[in-house]
Amino acid sequence: MNILLDTDIAIEILRARDQAILKKWTGLITSGTTVLYSPVTAAEVWAGAFPNEHQIISRFFRPLICIPINYEIGRLAGELLKRFAKSQGLEIGDAFIAATAIQHHNALWTRNCKHYPMPDLAFYA
Numbered sequence: 848m849n850i851l852l853d854t855d856i857a858i859e860i861l862r863a864r865d866q867a868i869l870k871k872w873t874g875l876i877t878s879g880t881t882v883l884y885s886p887v888t889a890a891e892v893w894a895g896a897f898p899n900e901h902q903i904i905s906r907f908f909r910p911l912i913c914i915p916i917n918y919e920i921g922r923l924a925g926e927l928l929k930r931f932a933k934s935q936g937l938e939i940g941d942a943f944i945a946a947t948a949i950q951h952h953n954a955l956w957t958r959n960c961k962h963y964p965m966p967d968l969a970f971y972a
Contacts, residue, residue, distance in 0.1 A: 849881040850971045851914070851948045853957035854891040854940075857884065861892070861900070861907055883912045885947045887940045914953075920946045927965060935964045 859868045875882060889908060896904055914920075923946035924939070931937035937945075941962045948955040949967050956971040957963065963970075 848969070849883055849951070849953045850875060851883045851885065851944070851951075851953040851955050852888060852911070853944060853955055853959065854888045855958050856956050857888055857892050857907070858895075859958075861903060881912060882910075883914050883947075883951075883953060884908065885914060885944045886916055887943045887947075889913065891940060914947050914951060916943060916947070920950050923950055931964055937962070937964070 856868065859865045860872050863869060892904060920943065924942040927942045927945055928937055928939065944955070945963050945965050945968055947953070948969070949965065954969045954971040955963065960970060
């Protein structure tokens, strides 16, 4: 199964402060597993980037595969928002990330599982 990175994990890898995440990341990369990300994750990472981090961020994303947001993902994200926004506080960025993972049968790597109450969503542990 391919792995879709959530923004929190991408940020932790880039900050290089959490040794457990870095160890898991190293194992994942060396295993040959395909690592993917959503344009939402790229936008969220770049929104918080300082100029001195631009090269590191570009190098981080370069070998990963970006799954574009298309109509099907947008439709599913809308359905997820309708179902979980009021009851669970689901926000649009997380809805797009969840819809991407569900649509493409990817496991989502996140530390914020509570942000993703969807029963059809698989997590990378």
